[in-house]
Amino acid sequence: MEEKKLDKNSIIGFILIFGIMMFWLWQNSPTPEELEAQEKAKQEQVEAQKKAEIPQQTKVITAQETNAVTISDSLKLINLQNKLGAFAYSGVNATDEETLVESDLLAIKFNNKGGYVSEIKLKEFVNYDSIPIFLIKDNNAVFNINFATQDSRILNTKDLYFEPSVTKKGEVTLVSMKLKVSETKFLEYLYEIKEGDYMMRFTVRSQGLSNVINSAQDVNLNWNLKAYRNAKSVTYENRYTELVFEYEDGKDDYLGQQDSTEDTANDVTYVAFKQHFFTSILLADTPFKTGKFRSENLVQDEEIDTVYTKAFSTTLPLELTAGEINKSMDWYYGPSDYKILNDYGRNLDEIIPLGWGIFGWINRYLFIPLFSMLGGYMPYGIAIIVMTVLIKLLMSFVQYKQFLSQAKLKILKPELDAIREKHKNNKAKAQQETLALQTKAGASPMAGCLPALVQLPVFYALFQFFPSAFDLRQKSFLWVEDLSSYDTIAELPFHIPFYGDHVSLFPILASIAIFFYMRLTTGQQMASQPTQEGMPDMAKMMKYMMYFSPILMLFFFNNYASGLSLYYFISNLISIGIILVIKNYILDEDKIHAQIQVNKKKPKKQGRFQKKMAEMMEEAERQKQLQQKRK
Structure with a gap:
């Protein structure tokens, strides 16, 4: 094994370190005046130590430790300066x-x-x-x-x-x-x-x-x-x-x-x-x-x-x-x-x-002030119910217009079927006469679609509002501990994909309400649709949607805020009630039929959209006839 030797640089290093230590010891050595003061203090301390029976070496040890700390701090400062430069000052203590x-x-x-x-x-x-x-x-x-x-x-x-x-x-x-x-x-x-x-x-x-x-x-x-x-x-x-x-x-x-x-x-x-x-x-x-x-x-x-x-x-x-x-x-x-x-x-x-555009405006200027006012006077669960009732009553005229349009189309269904049978080989002509009849009777399908579109901003705004309502956080209602989170009536021993490991009751109630609401509205829609090719498939699709939508609701909302599920449950219950009242107590099909016959006899001025549609159909009919002549 090669013998280890001190090289020239190592020797110089040790000499420098020894020189620095000696310098610091000399720098901190006491002056004659300090020695005299220390001696006097030591004598006083000895007398006090004798009375308190404290060992006399304590002062000597403390002085040695002070010198050691001073050297340690100096070396620490040198190390910090190498590492941090000007900011070494902040690291000493x-x-x-x-x-x-x-x-x-x-x-x-x-x-x-x-x-x-x-x-x-x-x-x-x-x-x-x-x-x-x-x-x-x-x-x-x-x-x-x-x-x-x-x-x-x-x-x-x-x-x-x-x-x-x-x-x-x-x-x-x-x-x-x-x-x-x-x-x-x-x-x-x-x-x-x-x-x-x-x-x-x-x-x-x-x-x-x-x-x-x-x-x-x-x-x-x-x-x-x-x-x-x-x-x-x-x-x-x-x-x-x-x-x-x-x-x-x-x-x-x-x-x-x-x-x-x-x-x-x-x-x-x-x-x-x-x-x-x-x-x-x-x-x-x-x-x-x-x-x-x-x-x-x-x-x-x-x-x-x-x-x-x-x-x-x-x-x-x-x-x-x-x-x-x-x-x-x-x-x-x-x-x-x-x-x-x-x-x-x-x-x-x-x-x-809160949503972009009109959805955010509805939340900021309608739903947030309304809910804050209601929440100041009643429990938040009750406030959700009252707010839902007020919104549904406000939108009830929309449902009335939609249901009235479907009722008119239902009454016109035999005449519309006769037109389609008469022009079964000329779809453009059938569409043209269908539009003319609906216009005269005041029973355009668009009259049923537009009210539904009016409800969409309100629907989406509320969908954004409830998950963002901080006031619902940790507020209880009935069996619900927290309206801002899901309610739990049963814990599952396993996890179901897209559903979770628990059973929430409000989504179940909301799904049942949606099923019966869709059953009412789907039946009315099917009764108002004219008989034509492909309608059996349409009927099957609408029937599937009647079952699929509640199941989708059940899975989707099981982990959502129970306040939102409560809203949809109450909203659909009220919608069912409004439809039953309109159907059984407000709309009279005999009166509607009589009014349609009166409307048909009156000259009906076409709107811009209806006029444009008629022109398009006529043009399509002309193009079809030209193609047949060329053949």
């Missing part, structure tokens, strides 16, 4: 401690390492299992600023240590986290927490760092969060968990529900990590120049219990002014409640998926 600040709504922890929020507890809410709601906890969120220094280092604030300070001014608590280069040069995160507010002011600023931060390279703000599961149904909650952002002066967009998706935008004013009923939002006073967004679905198997639903991340550039950072922002940590978000007046209500 660094600790991983947290600072807790509370308001009446939030309990917030700030970590010295990174200076960001390490825990957010919403004090007024619990999850489906009665556990307090934490939007941030156990490192599920990271806030970081990435930048380059003048000495060619790339640093991340999440890895550096900040110095905390807390001051309270009335109902406002200020938390300052400073990443120091010196006592007068630093990067600061300043948080302003107000009582009674889920929004806290957040400012990022630097002082004296223009010659430390390299302004020639990008300074990026990175924010990542893994959304906790808070609801009983992972499937349902994950469907409404998404990343939403606002850009280009008021436009808004979202990443959707794919397993993994990315997007970019310009002039970004806010980014929201929305978790169905709770939301984390970063808002800027002045837009970020660009923004990069990413969403990843973390629920791979909905049958297995899960901690997180989605992982969100965003990257936003910070612009420097005279080499310094100065960005004013806000954080929102709170419920996805339309009323709370809308009151801030910063377009945050767009985070709530």
Whole structure:
């Protein structure tokens, strides 16, 4: 084995280390005056130690330890300078401690390492299992600023240590986290927490760092969060968990529900990590120049219990002014409640998926105010029933028009069948005479279709409203524990695909109501349809739909909010009642028949659509005759 020898560089290194230690010992050696004072103090201490029977060597050991700590700190500072450069100052006395600040709504922890929020507890809410709601906890969120220094280092604030300070001014608590280069040069995160507010002011600023931060390279703000599961149904909650952002002066967009998706935008004013009923939002006073967004679905198997639903991340550039950072922002940590978000007046209500265009308007200006008013006077389950009754009564005239049109077509059916039989070899002529008869009698099929189309915006708006109604969260009704989640009357020992591992009663009741409603309406529709080729197949299809739709409803809504199923159950019961009243007490087929005969004798002016249809049919007939002549 080769003998190990000390080379020249090793010897020089040991000499330098020994020289540094001797220098520090000499530098810390006491002066004659200090020796005299120490001797006097030692004599006083000896007398006190004799009385207290404390060993006299204690003072000597403490002095030795002080010298050792001084040397250790110096070596630590040298190591940090090699690693962090100018920011070594912040790491000498660094600790991983947290600072807790509370308001009446939030309990917030700030970590010295990174200076960001390490825990957010919403004090007024619990999850489906009665556990307090934490939007941030156990490192599920990271806030970081990435930048380059003048000495060619790339640093991340999440890895550096900040110095905390807390001051309270009335109902406002200020938390300052400073990443120091010196006592007068630093990067600061300043948080302003107000009582009674889920929004806290957040400012990022630097002082004296223009010659430390390299302004020639990008300074990026990175924010990542893994959304906790808070609801009983992972499937349902994950469907409404998404990343939403606002850009280009008021436009808004979202990443959707794919397993993994990315997007970019310009002039970004806010980014929201929305978790169905709770939301984390970063808002800027002045837009970020660009923004990069990413969403990843973390629920791979909905049958297995899960901690997180989605992982969100965003990257936003910070612009420097005279080499310094100065960005004013806000954080929102709170419920996805339309009323709370809308009151801030910063377009945050767009985070709530109320529907686009007319659907959103119906929800904002009709259903939300109406439901809020009803919920203020009665239990929310009763409020849903009353709201459903009011909506159905308002739309009853639509059902009346639809049913009246079907009744007229039913009365005209023998005459329409006669026309089709007469012109069975000339479909264009049959259609032309059919349209003419329907026009004279005032029994156009479009009169039945248009009322049905009028109901579609209301139907879709309500479909969007109930899953977004925060007021329904954890509100009970009859056997239902939570109107914002599914109700359970039985647990299954196995999982049925697309159905789940439980049985919900309201979807069953709604499915039964839909079946009887479709049975009434399908029978009326079939009775009003003229006899023609292919009608047996049509009848079979409508019969299949009568059974298929309730089954689809049963499977689709088993994991949906019970409040929505309650609405559909009551809505279809009322529709059945309205149809029975119209059929048995309002519409008189003999009177309708007599009125049709009167209408047929009157000259009927064709509408633009009817005139256009007649012209098209006549043109088709002419073209057909020309083709026959050429043959």
